[in-house]
Amino acid sequence: MAAASWPAAAASALAFNFASSLGVVFANKAVFKEASFTYPTALTALHYASNYAIVLGLLARGDFKAHAVAAADERWLVLLTTAVWAAHNGLSYLSLSKNSVGLYQARRHPRRCC
Numbered sequence: 001m002a003a004a005s006w007p008a009a010a011a012s013a014l015a016f017n018f019a020s021s022l023g024v025v026f027a028n029k030a031v032f033k034e035a036s037f038t039y040p041t042a043l044t045a046l047h048y049a050s051n052y053a054i055v056l057g058l059l060a061r062g063d064f065k066a067h068a069v070a071a072a073d074e075r076w077l078v079l080l081t082t083a084v085w086a087a088h089n090g091l092s093y094l095s096l097s098k099n100s101v102g103l104y105q106a107r108r109h110p111r112r113c114c
Helices: 006-034 040-061 072-094 101-111
Strands: none
Touching: 006 040
């Protein structure tokens, strides 16, 4: 990617991430309220499964290339990051009884990486 187009691409990715996070907040609120679906863990699992399917589709289409984590230090860092993220999701559900879903989602989604 050319150096001049990188800031525009990064800004576009951040804007899309923000917009999609808002979409998830409102969709979750509608599912929990209108459909009376009271299983936030199952809803998160559905989000993760659909994201994984989309990533596999993009990989199959050739939009990016997969690569292995080479160094042992990098593998340790990936495993640590995964463990912290999994613990974060589990602990976040403990506060759902005290916070609205919108607050929970707004707090959770902006930390996603683009």
